[in-house]
Amino acid sequence: MEYTIGKGARCAVIGHGSWATAIVKVLCENESRVGWYVRNPEVLESLRTRGRNPRYLRDAEFDPSRIAPSGDLNEVIREADILILATPSAYLKKFLEPLTASFDGKFVISAIKGIVPDDYTTIVEYLHTRYDLPYDRLGIVTGPSHAEEVALERLSYLTVVSTDLMNARRIGEKLSTPYIKLSYSTDLYGVEYATVLKNIYAMAVGMAVGLGYGDNFLAVLISNSAREMDRYLSESHPAERNTCASAYLGDLLVTCYSVYSRNRRLGLLIGHGCTVKSALNEMTMVAEGYFAADCIRHVNTRHRVEMPIAEMVYDVLYRGVAVRRAMEALIEKLV
Known part of the structure; x- marks a missing residue:
C-alpha cells in the first residue's frame, strides 16, 4: 500500500544554510508553525530571540510564533510528518549523526542538490539504502531557483518530485505562494541526477x-x-x-x-x-x-x-x- 500524505501534515526543515532558510520562509506563508533543526548555536539563538539567521539571508525576518527552531534533531523529527533535508550534501551524515528517532510514517524530501561524497550515491539513494525508506516516502524539491531570489520574493519556479503525484501536489500546496509557482514530476532518478x-x-x-x-x-x-x-x-x-x-x-x-x-x-x-x-x-x-x-x-x-x-x-x-x-x-x- 502506497504512502499518502495527510492534509494536515506538519513540516520541518533540517539545515540552517541559505536554501534551508529560504524554504522555511516559504513554508511560513502557509503553515501555522514550521519545525527547524539548527545545529549552529549562534544561529539557533538568533532565530529564537530575533527571528533572523545571522549567517545566511540575514534580511529574511521570521515571526517567532511561526517557527520552532531546535538543536534537538530527534525532537524536530518526532513532531513532523514531512521532513525537508536542506543541508550541504557533504555534511548530511554529520547532521543526521544524532538521529535516534524513527522515520516511520514520515515523508522525507531532499532539497539537496548534490551527492553523498563517500558513498557515491544521490541523497535519495542514500536515504533509501541507509534508513530503509521506500521510494514512495521519498521526494525531491528542486529549482531552477536560487535561495537569494526566493528570499527577495522574486518570481521562482519549483518542481516537486514524488512517485505519487498526489503526494507531490500535497507538498506543493505547502510551498505555493504568489512568488512561487509549482510543477510536478514522478522522475525521481532523472531529476535528482540532473541536479x-x-x-x-x-x-x-x-x-x-x-x-x-x-x-x-x-x-x-x-x-x-x-x-x-x-x-x-x-x-x-x-x-x-x-x-x-x-x-x-x-x-x-x-x-x-x-x-x-x-x-x-x-x-x-x-x-x-x-x-x-x-x-x-x-x-x-x-x-x-x-x-x-x-x-x-x-x-x-x-x-x-x-x-x-x-x-x-x-x-x-x-x-x-x-x-x-x-x-x-x-x-x-x-x-
Missing part, C-alpha cells in the same frame, strides 16, 4: 569565463552540456522524460549563468588561475559540483556514457590537468 550534473557543467562554464571565452563559446558549451545530461539520463536510466523542462534544462541554465551560482564561481576562480585548493578555500559556501565530478565519474564506470565535459572538469579538479589545456582539448569535442 547533480548541472553543478558540474556550471563549473565548466565558470572555467571558460575565467579563461576569457566569450558568449558565443558559452552558448556552445551549455548546449553541449544539455545534450550530455540528456544522454547520461537516457542511457543510465531510460524513462519518458522531457529534459527541456525546468527541472532539467532550466536548473542547468540558471546554475551556469547566475551570479548566485557557487559552482560557476568555483570554476571562475580556477579559470582565473587559482589552484583548486585555493579556489575551494575562497568559497564561503559549499560548491556541490566539486564532489559531484568525482561521484559521476565513479558511477559512470558502470554505464560508460560518453561525457567529455564532465570528464574535463574531473581532470582539472582531481588529476591536476591545467585548466587552459583541458578546455582546449574539450573544444575539439564540442559541436
Whole structure:
C-alpha cells in the first residue's frame, strides 16, 4: 500500500544554510508553525530571540510564533510528518549523526542538490539504502531557483518530485505562494541526477569565463552540456522524460549563468588561475559540483556514457590537468 500524505501534515526543515532558510520562509506563508533543526548555536539563538539567521539571508525576518527552531534533531523529527533535508550534501551524515528517532510514517524530501561524497550515491539513494525508506516516502524539491531570489520574493519556479503525484501536489500546496509557482514530476532518478550534473557543467562554464571565452563559446558549451545530461539520463536510466523542462534544462541554465551560482564561481576562480585548493578555500559556501565530478565519474564506470565535459572538469579538479589545456582539448569535442 502506497504512502499518502495527510492534509494536515506538519513540516520541518533540517539545515540552517541559505536554501534551508529560504524554504522555511516559504513554508511560513502557509503553515501555522514550521519545525527547524539548527545545529549552529549562534544561529539557533538568533532565530529564537530575533527571528533572523545571522549567517545566511540575514534580511529574511521570521515571526517567532511561526517557527520552532531546535538543536534537538530527534525532537524536530518526532513532531513532523514531512521532513525537508536542506543541508550541504557533504555534511548530511554529520547532521543526521544524532538521529535516534524513527522515520516511520514520515515523508522525507531532499532539497539537496548534490551527492553523498563517500558513498557515491544521490541523497535519495542514500536515504533509501541507509534508513530503509521506500521510494514512495521519498521526494525531491528542486529549482531552477536560487535561495537569494526566493528570499527577495522574486518570481521562482519549483518542481516537486514524488512517485505519487498526489503526494507531490500535497507538498506543493505547502510551498505555493504568489512568488512561487509549482510543477510536478514522478522522475525521481532523472531529476535528482540532473541536479547533480548541472553543478558540474556550471563549473565548466565558470572555467571558460575565467579563461576569457566569450558568449558565443558559452552558448556552445551549455548546449553541449544539455545534450550530455540528456544522454547520461537516457542511457543510465531510460524513462519518458522531457529534459527541456525546468527541472532539467532550466536548473542547468540558471546554475551556469547566475551570479548566485557557487559552482560557476568555483570554476571562475580556477579559470582565473587559482589552484583548486585555493579556489575551494575562497568559497564561503559549499560548491556541490566539486564532489559531484568525482561521484559521476565513479558511477559512470558502470554505464560508460560518453561525457567529455564532465570528464574535463574531473581532470582539472582531481588529476591536476591545467585548466587552459583541458578546455582546449574539450573544444575539439564540442559541436
